[in-house]
Every structure is written in C-alpha cells, then in structure tokens.
Amino acid sequence: MSRPATNTATIMDPVRTPVTDSTAPVFEVENLYKVFHTDSGAVMALRDVNLDVRPGEFLSFVGPSGCGKSTLLNIIAGLLPASSGEVRFKGRPIDEPSRDIGMMFQTSVLFPWRTILQNVLMPVEIFGWDKKEYTPKALELLEAVGLESFVKAYPSQLSGGMQQRASLARVLLYDPEVLLLDEPFGALDEFTRENMNLELLKIWTQTGKTVIFVTHNINEAVFLSDRVVVMTPRPGEVARVVDVGLPRPRRLEVMKDQRFGELVFEIRELLGVA
Amino acid sequence: MSGADGIIREVATVTAWPETPLQAVTQDPGTAKVAGRPMDELEEKLLVGAPARGPRRSKVLAISLGTCLGLLFLWWLLPNAGLVNPLLLPDPFDVAEGFGKLLAADVLLHHLSVTMTEIAYGFAIGGTIGFLLGTILGTIPFVRRVLSPYILALQSLPKVVLAPLIIGALGFGIESKVATAVAICFFPLMINTMVGLTLAAAEPMKLMRSLGASRLQIYTKLRLPVAAPLIMVGFKHSVLLAFTGALVAEILVGSSEGLGRLIAIYNQQILMDLAFAVVVFLAAIAVTAVMLLDYLDRKIIFWREDKAGVK
Amino acid sequence: MTATLDSDRARSLTPEEEQRLVAGDTEKDSRGRAVVRRWLPTVVTVAIAPLLIGLWLLARELDLVHPILLPEFTDAINALREVVTADGFTMHLNRTLSEIGLGFLLGGVVGLALGIGLSSFPTLRRAYFPLLAGFEAIPGIVLAPVVITWLGFGLSGKVVQGAIACFFPVFVTTLVGLSMVSENELKLMRIMKASSWTVMRELRIRSALPAIFGGLKIAITMATIGAIVSEFVGSDAGLGYLLLRYKAGYDTSAMFALIFIFGVIGVLSFLLLEFLERKIVFWRKPS
Numbered sequence: 084m085s086r087p088a089t090n091t092a093t094i095m096d097p098v099r100t101p102v103t104d105s106t107a108p109v110f111e112v113e114n115l116y117k118v119f120h121t122d123s124g125a126v127m128a129l130r131d132v133n134l135d136v137r138p139g140e141f142l143s144f145v146g147p148s149g150c151g152k153s154t155l156l157n158i159i160a161g162l163l164p165a166s167s168g169e170v171r172f173k174g175r176p177i178d179e180p181s182r183d184i185g186m187m188f189q190t191s192v193l194f195p196w197r198t199i200l201q202n203v204l205m206p207v208e209i210f211g212w213d214k215k216e217y218t219p220k221a222l223e224l225l226e227a228v229g230l231e232s233f234v235k236a237y238p239s240q241l242s243g244g245m246q247q248r249a250s251l252a253r254v255l256l257y258d259p260e261v262l263l264l265d266e267p268f269g270a271l272d273e274f275t276r277e278n279m280n281l282e283l284l285k286i287w288t289q290t291g292k293t294v295i296f297v298t299h300n301i302n303e304a305v306f307l308s309d310r311v312v313v314m315t316p317r318p319g320e321v322a323r324v325v326d327v328g329l330p331r332p333r334r335l336e337v338m339k340d341q342r343f344g345e346l347v348f349e350i351r352e353l354l355g356v357a
Numbered sequence: 358m359s360g361a362d363g364i365i366r367e368v369a370t371v372t373a374w375p376e377t378p379l380q381a382v383t384q385d386p387g388t389a390k391v392a393g394r395p396m397d398e399l400e401e402k403l404l405v406g407a408p409a410r411g412p413r414r415s416k417v418l419a420i421s422l423g424t425c426l427g428l429l430f431l432w433w434l435l436p437n438a439g440l441v442n443p444l445l446l447p448d449p450f451d452v453a454e455g456f457g458k459l460l461a462a463d464v465l466l467h468h469l470s471v472t473m474t475e476i477a478y479g480f481a482i483g484g485t486i487g488f489l490l491g492t493i494l495g496t497i498p499f500v501r502r503v504l505s506p507y508i509l510a511l512q513s514l515p516k517v518v519l520a521p522l523i524i525g526a527l528g529f530g531i532e533s534k535v536a537t538a539v540a541i542c543f544f545p546l547m548i549n550t551m552v553g554l555t556l557a558a559a560e561p562m563k564l565m566r567s568l569g570a571s572r573l574q575i576y577t578k579l580r581l582p583v584a585a586p587l588i589m590v591g592f593k594h595s596v597l598l599a600f601t602g603a604l605v606a607e608i609l610v611g612s613s614e615g616l617g618r619l620i621a622i623y624n625q626q627i628l629m630d631l632a633f634a635v636v637v638f639l640a641a642i643a644v645t646a647v648m649l650l651d652y653l654d655r656k657i658i659f660w661r662e663d664k665a666g667v668k
Numbered sequence: 669m670t671a672t673l674d675s676d677r678a679r680s681l682t683p684e685e686e687q688r689l690v691a692g693d694t695e696k697d698s699r700g701r702a703v704v705r706r707w708l709p710t711v712v713t714v715a716i717a718p719l720l721i722g723l724w725l726l727a728r729e730l731d732l733v734h735p736i737l738l739p740e741f742t743d744a745i746n747a748l749r750e751v752v753t754a755d756g757f758t759m760h761l762n763r764t765l766s767e768i769g770l771g772f773l774l775g776g777v778v779g780l781a782l783g784i785g786l787s788s789f790p791t792l793r794r795a796y797f798p799l800l801a802g803f804e805a806i807p808g809i810v811l812a813p814v815v816i817t818w819l820g821f822g823l824s825g826k827v828v829q830g831a832i833a834c835f836f837p838v839f840v841t842t843l844v845g846l847s848m849v850s851e852n853e854l855k856l857m858r859i860m861k862a863s864s865w866t867v868m869r870e871l872r873i874r875s876a877l878p879a880i881f882g883g884l885k886i887a888i889t890m891a892t893i894g895a896i897v898s899e900f901v902g903s904d905a906g907l908g909y910l911l912l913r914y915k916a917g918y919d920t921s922a923m924f925a926l927i928f929i930f931g932v933i934g935v936l937s938f939l940l941l942e943f944l945e946r947k948i949v950f951w952r953k954p955s
Contacts, residue, residue: 162566179569186567188560195660196582205578209570237660420795445818502709507716513934515893518908518927520900521915525923526737600807601897608813608901609912617809621901624813632814640806647805 107174109261109293110136110159114168117154117319128154130318132168136295141287143304143311144297145350151319152297152312153265159295160184160263182210185259187267191246193238199225200234203253210257217256224252228282244275251279255286261293269298277335280307284333301354305346306333313353322353447630452637455630464619465638472603472615475531479538480599487543487595488588491550495584496576501551512548516541520605529610538602542595549591553584586661589654596650600643739921747921748928757910764907765933767823767895771830772888779835779887780880783842784873788864797843804840808833808894812901821904826895833894834887841883845876881945888937896930 117129129151136142136159144152157163159170161180170177172184193202203221207214225231228248230241238246247267254262264283268276284307287294298304304311311325327346329337337343351357429449436443447455459465494501494508520537527533557580565575607617616639623632655661724741727733739747751757786793812829819825849872857867899908907926914922 157563160567162563180567182569184567186564188563190560192560192564194561194579194582196585206568209565209568209574209578239660417791417794420792421799424796425799499709503712503716506713509938510931510935513889513938514927514931515889515896515934517893517896517900518911518930521911522920522923522927525915525918525920597805597807601809601893604807604809605897605900608809620810620813624817627817629814629817632817636810636814639810643807643810644802644805647802 108135116167143308146314150316185254455634475534475603483539483543487546494551495554534606537606541602542598545594553587748925767826772891775831775834779838787846829898830891830894834891837886845879
C-alpha cells in the first residue's frame with residue numbers, strides 16, 4: 084500500500100470536517116414524486132422516493148434504463164424541480180443548482196473551441212473569480228490526472244478517457260463538497276473505465292467528499308460504494324438501499340470475495356434479473 | 358465517442374499513474390514488442406518505400422487544368438468555326454478586348470463602386486436584422502413556437518417578388534436597391550441563427566446550469582459558439598443574396614447605374630463582348646468574396662470537424 | 669373509475685423530451701400552469717393573423733402609409749379575385765408554373781446525374797468539385813440577360829435560367845449524400861459480392877435520399893427565383909411579367925394579390941416535396 088508517486092496529495096484538501104453536525108445527512112429526499120408534462124400527456128418518472136445521503140459516503144444509484152436514476156440525480160442537483168415532496172441540501176430545501184455541488188456527465192462536455200486549460204478554468208470564469216489566481220491550481224490538477232502535456236491541446240485531440248479526466252479536473256477545480264456523477268465512465272471501454280474508477284476512489288478517499296454515482300452496472304456499483312440505492316422502473320421507485328459492508332480500501336481483488344458475489348446477486352434479485 | 362483517430366496513446370499516460378493492474382501487463386519486459394529493436398529484412402521491405410496511396414495531387418490538378426483549357430478552347434472554337442453566331446458568343450479574346458475597352462473608358466470602376474455600395478449597405482442592414490431576429494427566435498422558445506408557421510410561409514415566398522413593390526415605394530434611387538437587397542438577404546441569416554441557437558445539447562446545458570451560469574453567460578459561452586458554424590453558412594448565403602438583390606433592382610430600374618444595369622444595357626444593344634466582360638468581372642468578384650468567406654469560416658470556426666462541405 | 673399507472677403514464681423521458689426541458693423551457697410544475705402551456709402557443713399563433721389585419725386597417729384608417737403603398741384591405745381582397753379571374757391569368761399562371769417545373773426537372777436531373785457520376789469516380793470528383801463549387805458562387809442573375817439574348821423572351825430561356833439556378837443544390841447534396849454511407853453497410857455489400865452498380869443503386873442512393881431531398885427542397889425555391897428573375901429581365905408572359913405590368917399601372921392591390929399567389933405557390937411546392945419525401949424516404953422521421 085505504497086504512497087502514490089504523483090503530487091495528488093498536495094493539491095487535494097485533506098479530509099474536511101463539516102461545519103455543522105457531522106452526522107447530519109447531506110441530502111434528505113422526502114416523499115419525492117416527479118411527473119413530467121409531455122405533448123402526449125403526463126408521465127410519472129419517480130414515485131415516493133425517500134432517501135438520506137450521509138456526509139462523506141460513496142453512494143450509488145443502480146438500475147436499468149428508464150428507472151429514473153438520472154432524473155433523481157438531476158433533482159438532487161437542483162436542475163429539476165420536484166412535483167411533490169422535498170429535497171433538502173444541508174437542511175435547506177434545494178430548488179436551484181449550488182456551487183457546493185459538482186457534476187460530471189456521461190460525455191465529457193468539453194467545449195471544442197476551448198483548449199483543455201480553458202475548459203478546466205470555465206467554472207472560475209462563470210463564477211466571476213480571478214482566472215489568474217486559479218490557473219496554477221488548474222495546471223496542478225491537470226498534472227494530477229496525467230494531462231500535463233495536453234494543456235494547450237483541443238478536446239478533439241484527446242481520447243474519450245482523457246477527455247473525461249479533463250472534465251474531472253474541471254469539477255475538482257472549485258472543490259465542491261458533493262460530487263454527482265451521472266454514468267461518467269459509461270462511454271469508455273472497460274479497461275479505461277476500471278482505471279478511472281480506481282482513480283475516483285483515490286480522490287474520494289483523500290478529499291472526503293460526498294459522492295453519488297449513477298450506473299447501470301451492478302458490479303461497478305458494489306465495488307465502489309458504501310451503500311447502493313437499487314431502483315426499479317415504471318414508475319421509478321427505490322426497491323431497497325443495500326449496505327455494502329466490504330472493507331476499504333477496495334482493490335480489484337475484492338471481486339473474488341464471496342461476499343461481493345452475494346451482494347451483486349441480492350441486487351439482481353431486487354431488479355428481477357437474477 | 359469519436360475523437361479516437363490519430364491520438365496520443367493513452368496507455369503511455371496511464372503508466373504515469375500509480376499502480377493500476379493494467380500497468381503490470383504493459384510493462385512486462387517479457388511481452389515487449391516492437392520497441393526500439395532493428396528491423397529484419399522483411400519488415401524493412403514492407404515498411405520502407407511503401408508507395409503513397411490514392412490519386413496523386415498532380416494527376417488531379419492536371420485533370421482540372423486540362424478541362425479548363427479544353428473548355429476555353431471550345432469557347433474559342435465555337436464562334437470562330439462558325440458553329441455559333443459570333444455576334445451572340447464572342448470568343449475569349451473579344452471578351453478580353455471588351456474588358457480592356459471598359460477599363461479604358463473608366464466605366465467599370467464607377468459602376469462597380471455603385472453596385473458594391475448597394476451590396477454593402479444591403480448586407481449590413483439585412484444581416485443585422487437577420488441576426489437580431491434570429492437571436493430572438495433562437496433564445497425565446499415561446500416566440501419561436503408561436504411564429505413558426507408564419508416563418509415557414511415567409512420562407513416559401515420567393516422574396517424577389519417584393520422587388521417591384523419596393524421599387525414602387527422607394528423610387529428609382531439607391532434606396533430601392535439597398536432595400537431589395539435587405540429584403541432578399543436577411544432571411545438565411547435569420548433562419549440559420551435561429552436554428553443554430555437551438556442546437557445546444559442537453560448535457561452542455563446541464564453543465565452550465567449546474568455551475569449557476571446566467572442566461573447571458575449561457576448565450577455567450579455555449580449557445581453562440583455552438584451556433585457559429587450555422588451562422589457562418591447563413592452569412593455566406595446572405596452575402597450572395599445581397600448580390601442578387603442589388604442586381605435585380607438595378608435591372609428592373611431603367612435609369613439606374615451599376616454593373617447589373619450595364620449587363621442589361623449591353624445585352625439590349627447586343628454588344629455581347631462588353632456584356633460578357635462585365636459578367637465575367639462580376640462573377641470573379643463573387644467567387645473571390647466566397648473564397649474570402651470560406652477562409653474566414655475556417656479561421657473562426659477552427660474546431661469544425663465535419664468532413665462534408667460547408668453547406 | 670381509477671386510472672392505471674401503465675407505461676404510458678410511468679416512464680422516464682426520451683432524449684428529445686429531456687433536451688427540450690433542460691434546454692431552457694423551464695418547467696413550472698403546478699398542474700394549472702401545464703394545462704395553460706399546452707394550448708397557449710396555438711392560440712397566440714392563430715391570433716396573430718387577425719392582429720396583423722387589424723394593424724393594416726388601423727394604418728390605413730390613420731393614413732400612416734401612403735395609399736400607393738398600402739391600399740385598403742378590402743381593395744386588396746377584391747384585387748385577388750379580380751386578378752385571378754382576369755383574362756389570360758390562367759395562361760400566365762400555367763406559363764410560370766411550366767417554367768418552374770421544367771427548370772426544376774432539367775436542373776434536378778442534370779444535378780443528380782452529375783452527382784451520381786462524379787461520386788463513382790473519385791479522381792474526377794476531386795478534380796471537378798472545387799471548380800464547380802467555385803461556379804456555384806456566381807449569382808445566377810448575372811447570366812439571365814445573356815440567356816434571354818440567346819433564347820429570347822419565350823419559355824426556353826426561363827427554363828434554362830431555372831435549371832442553372834437549381835442545378836447546384838441538387839448536385840452538391842447528391843455528392844455529399846452519396847459519400848455518407850455507413851461503413852458497415854458497405855462492408856455487407858462487399859461480402860455479398862454486389863457489383864458497384866448494385867451497390868450504388870441499392871445502398872448509396874437510398875442512403876443519400878434524405879440529403880438529396882433536402883437539396884431538392886432548396887432547388888425548387890431556386891428554380892422559382894430563377895424563373896421570376898428571368899421574367900423580370902424580359903418576358904412575353906408569366907406571373908412575373910404580370911407583376912411588372914401591374915406595377916407600371918400603379919395597381920398596388922393587384923401586386924399584393926400576385927405576391928400572395930406567389931406565396932401560395934411556394935408553400936404548395938414545399939408541401940408537395942414534403943409529401944413526396946415522406947412517400948419515398950418512408951423510413952425517415954419527419955424533421
């Protein structure tokens with residue numbers, strides 16, 4: 084368990100102590116319903132979701148396509164309003180996005196007309212902060228994710244995995260307490276995805292952020308998380324929240340554990356694909 | 358996900374990261390492959406001296422030039438061999454002579470400046486109107502939805518038919534030429550700006566909103582750059598239509614000046630060498646303008662990836 | 669009566685729906701607001717037409733615009749009837765429609781043929797495409813007087829002008845469309861040992877049809893403009909010729925009527941192409 088050779092440790096803040104009660108949930112989802120009004124009528128995407136997100140935990144939402152996991156994430160992020168029920172962030176109801184909540188999406192969403200560095204610095208531009216002040220940190224982050232030689236490159240010159248790493252650097256730049264990740268590595272090949280997951284775990288361990296990770300891959304969810312929220316579709320509901328008791332730090336070898344297989348199958352049963 | 362061609366090897370950068378299982382495999386010396394050792398005979402024969410593939414540039418150039426020269430020869434041949442009435446089709450030399458005559462009589466430059474002024478004003482006003490209207494339509498969904506049938510109707514109307522009305526309203530001076538150009542050239546820019554501004558996909562929008570970007574920031578940092586390629590295309594079409602508008606108005610108004618009027622006059626008097634000279638001159642100007650715009654397009658929209666032509 | 673929560677009512681959003689919702693059509697969630705939103709746009713759309721007419725009447729009433737420019741609304745309506753029932757109108761209408769139709773056909777066929785031909789010979793394509801693209805920049809109108817000098821005021825000159833105007837959109841979109849065949853489909857053809865002509869016919873042209881129809885829609889507009897411009901430069905018949913005649917007589921109402929008729933022709937030709945496209949390219953979702 085040797086220390087990593089990069090200087091990740093110097094730029095990531097040490098595990099932070101929350102300002103308020105350290106056991107109070109970061110997010111509270113209470114009786115959440117979500118209905119959309121489309122051209123063909125009203126559609127219920129989420130039904131009676133109740134959930135608490137604990138500070139510093141790694142939480143996954145898992146379920147098949149159409150189970151509403153992304154919708155739930157978007158509501159938690161403040162991008163969509165709830166139809167009924169309430170979502171609270173640190174005790175206050177959330178109705179618009181917050182700078183304490185960072186997001187990553189299935190595509191890297193890097194703007195092709197900006198260089199990698201300009202892309203990483205974009206949040207700072209939007210917030211109206213001093214770009215010059217944050218450039219050193221941006222460069223450090225890019226080095227930490229292995230993109231130091233692509234600082235002046237354009238996104239089209241990078242592969243999918245490298246682009247996602249850049250977008251990871253972008254979200255870490257302004258150091259939000261919470262990371263909401265919507266199938267961020269789903270478009271990558273398996274090997275790259277595994278690397279990115281391991282890197283994500285490392286960052287999570289070092290920064291103590293609260294992470295919500297959306298995926299349709301049950302193995303991935305169990306491997307990464309403290310708890311797994313299992314969701315079923317039509318309408319989207321939480322079947323159960325499964326506690327993954329496996330010890331940390333997690334190595335890929337943990338997938339050989341019997342307990343790992345049992346957890347995966349428990350979830351499969353809940354989803355009706357066992 | 359695209360972006361996979363011709364890219365820097367990712368494995369190399371991954372190995373800069375600490376301790377991933379993949380690293381163990383790629384760095385095992387026992388499985389090292391082509392790295393650094395000298396080629397054997399067969400490898401050398403295959404790799405070095407492999408011929409370039411695809412049609413040679415010189416061959417392509419030869420065909421283009423050859424065809425051009427062939428056509429020019431045909432053009433010369435037709436009137437001189439009596440196959441076509443030389444009064445109707447002057448040969449290239451006659452046209453060149455005509456061009457010389459016009460230059461000497463100081464005619465061309467004067468009328469050129471008149472026409473160019475009309476086009477410039479027409480495009481400036483029409484382009485601005487088109488861009489502003491397109492921006493409103495592109496950023497306010499309600500307005501767009503409400504007006505879309507009327508926009509479709511306006512699109513289906515060939516706006517040249519407004520020219521006589523405009524000339525009737527504004528008289529015989531330069532105003533009617535400019536107004537005709539405006540009427541004809543504002544539409545492509547408006548439509549393209551409108552459509553371009555609706556192109557921003559869901560995930561970039563979510564990113565901007567998750568960062569708390571204001572509507573203005575979303576417009577300048579996301580919607581506008583995404584719309585830029587389409588706007589440039591609309592720009593190009595607008596310029597060409599401004600040409601058309603000004604020339605139509607010149608032709609319709611008997612007392613006007615300008616290159617369009619010249620073409621009309623010389624045709625009426627069957628002075629075909631002069632007419633052709635002006636046509637070729639005008640065509641050259643238009644082609645140059647488009648080439649300039651294409652160059653601008655490539656510079657401004659440097660990130661353009663589509664291989665299909667800029668249409 | 670209890671409603672059931674079936675898959676129509678309980679599902680997640682399609683990507684298009686999500687795109688619309690996230691891209692700024694911010695959704696307020698009270699039920700009343702959603703109901704209002706559904707019919708409000710249509711109501712406003714329909715209300716605009718009478719609103720414009722109202723403005724017209726007001727402008728005339730207050731004499732804000734010279735009567736030569738803006739006749740009485742009722743005069744314009746009457747003019748429409750008079751123009752259409754006037755002597756020889758049908759002849760002029762048929763003349764212009766023939767010009768447009770034949771020009772479109774001629775330019776379309778040549779454009780398609782050249783597009784298909786050139787895409788089969790990559791070397792030729794690389795040699796000729798930049799040349800032809802250069803020619804595209806030339807505004808068709810500069811050729812109109814010359815065409816008329818050669819072919820006279822009759823039908824043929826207009827057809828040629830229309831063909832020149834609409835050749836390029838068809839040619840370029842055909843070429844581009846033919847080059848956009850998916851790799852996998854080409855491989856399938858090769859495995860089945862299809863001949864190049866079969867490949868062209870079955871696969872490439874079919875794949876290119878959406879793009880080609882896009883070009884055809886532009887082309888019909890260009891052919892119309894070509895025909896009208898040519899009639900302006902000099903003609904012995906046609907709706908453009910009529911327009912100039914009415915202008916000479918300061919008959920603004922009749923001009924309005926003709927402009928309206930041109931608009932109708934434009935909309936109808938667009939709809940015709942849409943209909944054809946939906947029939948021929950039946951696998952494509954409407955834009």
